Amino acid sequence: VVNVVITGASGFLGSRLARHLLAAGTICVAGAGPTAIRRLTLTDRMPVPADLAADERVSGVVGELAALAGDRADPLRLADADVIFHLAAAVSGECEADFDLGLRANLRATESLLQSCRAAGSNPLVVFASSVAAFGGAPDRPLPAVVTDDTPPNPQTSYGTQKVICEHLLADFSRKGFLRGRSIRLMTVSVRPGTPNGAASGFLSGIIREPLAGQRATCPVEPGTEVALASPATAIDGLLRAASASDQDWGGRGPVNLPALTVSVGEMARALERVAGPAVAALIDWVFDPAIAAMFATWPGRVRSDRATALGLVADPDFESIIRLHIAESASGGSASTFT
Amino acid sequence: VVNVVITGASGFLGSRLARHLLAAGTICVAGAGPTAIRRLTLTDRMPVPADLAADERVSGVVGELAALAGDRADPLRLADADVIFHLAAAVSGECEADFDLGLRANLRATESLLQSCRAAGSNPLVVFASSVAAFGGAPDRPLPAVVTDDTPPNPQTSYGTQKVICEHLLADFSRKGFLRGRSIRLMTVSVRPGTPNGAASGFLSGIIREPLAGQRATCPVEPGTEVALASPATAIDGLLRAASASDQDWGGRGPVNLPALTVSVGEMARALERVAGPAVAALIDWVFDPAIAAMFATWPGRVRSDRATALGLVADPDFESIIRLHIAESASGGSASTFT
Numbered sequence: 001v002v003n004v005v006i007t008g009a010s011g012f013l014g015s016r017l018a019r020h021l022l023a024a025g026t027i028c029v030a031g032a033g034p035t036a037i038r039r040l041t042l043t044d045r046m047p048v049p050a051d052l053a054a055d056e057r058v059s060g061v062v063g064e065l066a067a068l069a070g071d072r073a074d075p076l077r078l079a080d081a082d083v084i085f086h087l088a089a090a091v092s093g094e095c096e097a098d099f100d101l102g103l104r105a106n107l108r109a110t111e112s113l114l115q116s117c118r119a120a121g122s123n124p125l126v127v128f129a130s131s132v133a134a135f136g137g138a139p140d141r142p143l144p145a146v147v148t149d150d151t152p153p154n155p156q157t158s159y160g161t162q163k164v165i166c167e168h169l170l171a172d173f174s175r176k177g178f179l180r181g182r183s184i185r186l187m188t189v190s191v192r193p194g195t196p197n198g199a200a201s202g203f204l205s206g207i208i209r210e211p212l213a214g215q216r217a218t219c220p221v222e223p224g225t226e227v228a229l230a231s232p233a234t235a236i237d238g239l240l241r242a243a244s245a246s247d248q249d250w251g252g253r254g255p256v257n258l259p260a261l262t263v264s265v266g267e268m269a270r271a272l273e274r275v276a277g278p279a280v281a282a283l284i285d286w287v288f289d290p291a292i293a294a295m296f297a298t299w300p301g302r303v304r305s306d307r308a309t310a311l312g313l314v315a316d317p318d319f320e321s322i323i324r325l326h327i328a329e330s331a332s333g334g335s336a337s338t339f340t
Numbered sequence: 341v342v343n344v345v346i347t348g349a350s351g352f353l354g355s356r357l358a359r360h361l362l363a364a365g366t367i368c369v370a371g372a373g374p375t376a377i378r379r380l381t382l383t384d385r386m387p388v389p390a391d392l393a394a395d396e397r398v399s400g401v402v403g404e405l406a407a408l409a410g411d412r413a414d415p416l417r418l419a420d421a422d423v424i425f426h427l428a429a430a431v432s433g434e435c436e437a438d439f440d441l442g443l444r445a446n447l448r449a450t451e452s453l454l455q456s457c458r459a460a461g462s463n464p465l466v467v468f469a470s471s472v473a474a475f476g477g478a479p480d481r482p483l484p485a486v487v488t489d490d491t492p493p494n495p496q497t498s499y500g501t502q503k504v505i506c507e508h509l510l511a512d513f514s515r516k517g518f519l520r521g522r523s524i525r526l527m528t529v530s531v532r533p534g535t536p537n538g539a540a541s542g543f544l545s546g547i548i549r550e551p552l553a554g555q556r557a558t559c560p561v562e563p564g565t566e567v568a569l570a571s572p573a574t575a576i577d578g579l580l581r582a583a584s585a586s587d588q589d590w591g592g593r594g595p596v597n598l599p600a601l602t603v604s605v606g607e608m609a610r611a612l613e614r615v616a617g618p619a620v621a622a623l624i625d626w627v628f629d630p631a632i633a634a635m636f637a638t639w640p641g642r643v644r645s646d647r648a649t650a651l652g653l654v655a656d657p658d659f660e661s662i663i664r665l666h667i668a669e670s671a672s673g674g675s676a677s678t679f680t
Binding site: 099103111138139140141150151152153154155156158161164165168169171172175176251252253254 | 439478480481490494495501504505508511512515591594
């Protein structure tokens with residue numbers, strides 16, 4: 001039996017991962033077969049959703065991660081944690097608006113968590129949710145046409161910078177034998193259910209989710225802008241595979257790009273029209289925002305994911321199927337409480 | 341007139357840089373011509389050498405950088421600093437032996453300095469002494485035959501990890517307009533005068549310096565091991581050029597590899613024999629140390645420095661000239677107090 005910790009567990013991906021693990025009842029860790037989950041510690045600044053809190057295997061811990069992880073009383077019970085999914089983060093738009101928030105919530109909190117894992121001495125497997133925002137193009141150093149696992153990170157946002165720094169910290173803590181770190185770079189998740197968050201990429205969900213709910217949504221970038229996406233289900237697959245792979249299959253301490261579907265924003269709108277009709281697609285307002293467009297221009301649209309592919313992970317086949325998945329999930333009890 | 345700050349100013353490179361600046365009386369900054377140096381603030385954990393402290397332009401500030409930079413009283417007078425050379429660091433061997441020391445002295449101190457520059461609001465030019473230890477080879481990700489400015493950092497020491505992290509912090513603080521950061525990756529400096537320090541690469545000076553002084557010295561790696569070196573004078577040239585280049589010539593926020601002379605350790609010994617005779621070279625004891633050899637095996641021996649070359653910087657021509665330079669400098673008042 002194993003003990004699992006999820007940070008950022010009240011967020012959309014964290015709570016989805018928690019629901020998946022509780023429904024499965026087991027988890028595969030580092031090459032071993034399915035093992036029963038004894039305890040699932042869910043931590044976040046916000047209380048965990050009621051359905052998760054109601055499960056007897058769940059311990060909810062509410063607070064700032066930096067403080068919780070730094071607490072000698074070990075409220076996260078890291079001392080007998082086997083697997084930690086570290087998802088807690090301030091998002092890209094927030095970090096651009098509030099530089100100190102990013103340093104505190106992304107950098108300091110991660111350092112605190114890693115130091116606490118080290119102090120606990122249980123050598124846990126730590127899956128760190130990094131981001132495609134690790135990559136970036138600048139005038140002096142343009143992005144290659146396709147980024148790979150070997151493309152040098154060159155983040156052009158504070159969020160991306162903090163993710164890259166944490167990848168390096170995780171690798172060094174791993175090298176020292178304090179924990180077994182695995183960094184994965186998540187693609188932009190679309191369609192993200194619930195309400196908009198502070199991510200600069202939030203509109204990539206909004207322009208599908210809002211029109212499907214009969215509401216207008218704004219697209220701030222040109223239709224030709226290419227983006228690297230993954231559905232929520234594909235993102236969860238990546239998190240679970242990062243935990244389940246054997247050390248040998250994982251293949252080293254460097255970060256792994258998750259698989260991406262490359263699609264232009266215009267194609268996303270056309271897919272919405274094919275799935276839901278022109279009246280729904282017409283609810284997208286194309287209002288160019290130079291600040292958001294500039295941030296997007298630094299992010300890669302085409303990502304090659306050789307290590308993830310070797311691990312058996314695959315990208316979503318097309319954007320229509322992502323929309324259909326979102327509609328199906330929304331229909332089957334897709335209330336805000338299920339997805340937020 | 342400009343105000344200059346040097347951190348780590350009691351170290352070998354810092355005090356050498358300070359002597360150079362005081363002797364010149366001027367400094368070139370960001371494309372401008374020579375400007376008089378009004379004040380030179382030298383900070384270090386150790387008191388600055390007496391000859392520097394005696395200069396009326398010098399303000400010596402003794403203490404831990406993290407505390408000094410974090411002090412609201414601004415003992416480093418960052419509020420009107422024009423150029424900061426940030427050299428203070430715990431070295432590689434120390435950081436491997438004491439993980440927390442590295443985080444504190446390299447990571448926390450740099451963060452503190454950058455935050456204080458931001459708070460001071462004077463937008464100083466900050467030259468950060470990074471290291472070739474940013475690069476590394478691992479079994480899953482071997483080093484290329486030659487590393488370039490575009491090779492992805494893959495540090496295999498805590499020291500190198502901390503240097504890479506600080507490069508990213510500097511770039512992001514620069515992007516936000518809080519300061520004008522320029523990271524340069526120093527090569528291993530040889531021949532470093534004075535007494536051995538805790539750097540794992542220290543023997544690359546010791547095997548020359550000690551025999552020339554009639555003492556035995558140990559070489560812990562195989563003679564065939566290739567290393568990327570620069571003389572002290574070449575390292576200082578790089579620091580000064582990082583300050584003097586115009587923004588356009590500097591060419592972006594990414595770190596710049598300084599020029600390297602590639603030489604094998606066996607060739608270094610043969611150069612010593614040619615310069616000082618076989619009796620001197622025989623003072624080298626070849627005692628293989630697997631731990632040090634393993635660390636060296638992860639570091640690059642061949643470095644291409646395209647951006648530095650475009651800035652007019654050049655590598656030392658050969659190792660014999662480096663030895664002769666060391667002998668000449670040692671003879672002309674090369675007491676420990678001059679060089680330590």
